[in-house]
Amino acid sequence: MTDPPAALAYLGIQDPFEEAAVAVLPVPYDLTTTYQPGARFGPRALLTASHNVELYDEELRWDASRIGIHTLPPIEPVAAGPQAMIPIIADAVESLFHRGKFPVVLGGDHSVAIGCFAALSESWEDLWILQLDAHADLRGEYQGSPFSHASVMSHAAEHFECVRVGLRSWSAEEEEPLWRQPERVFPARAFMRNPDDAISRVLAVLGDPVYITLDLDCLDPSVMPATGTPEPGGLTWDAITTLLRAVAEERHVVGCDLTELSPIPGMIAPDFLAARLTYKLISYVFHARHQAGDSVPGG
């Protein structure tokens, strides 16, 4: 499959793959969505909206697009279901790590992260996962599948240490695994009571390096209504960007996935927020590397 032209690429930029620090991988897959389907349309909506994102970050006073950004062809869904998707996603992400890229995987429902975790377990040791999510996603299986969006973090826990932020919905079954290490759990209500204090406590427990799995439903539906399962009482834009900036500056972030954008026809704000948040994350990570004197392409 050929790479998408600039008109379909993230930010409208299509730098040559070899020269790009960031590889954007769209995975328009939502076969495990249980409530409101539509996350399969997320990558396209995010990529389209991204063409309106300002490349100069007003907060960092820096243009991250100079690092080189390349958008890969989407991984098309396979009808065989979630289990069949995992090795396909894992192979694609693993090859990005091997080629020194910072992968940005765009879902799709959160189950696409299971493929990312499989790639991470092959590529990194002693890695920490920062989960931003409304839900614990710690079910052993859900609706007959252990590869559901509701089981995502059970897979992460097999290989990695996890810190969770934004949670506000979980089942009785998830109570025990969730609270095994209570200092690593930051429910949305407690987090939002004093975000600055919570962020310093996140940094006190979070190891290094870090992979970020960002389910957009961690945000409050008032700013991010376009998700498969919008839960009231989530994070604000200010809180999540402050957290991401702090983590990017204090840790080595190796990659991320951003999932569960389920576009609402006629409403562009959530699509734009998702596109902007993706760029914020990329900007924070590479600005921090640039400040640290790491060699950053074009830096």
Ligand SMILES: [Mn+2]
């Ligand atoms: Mn989730």
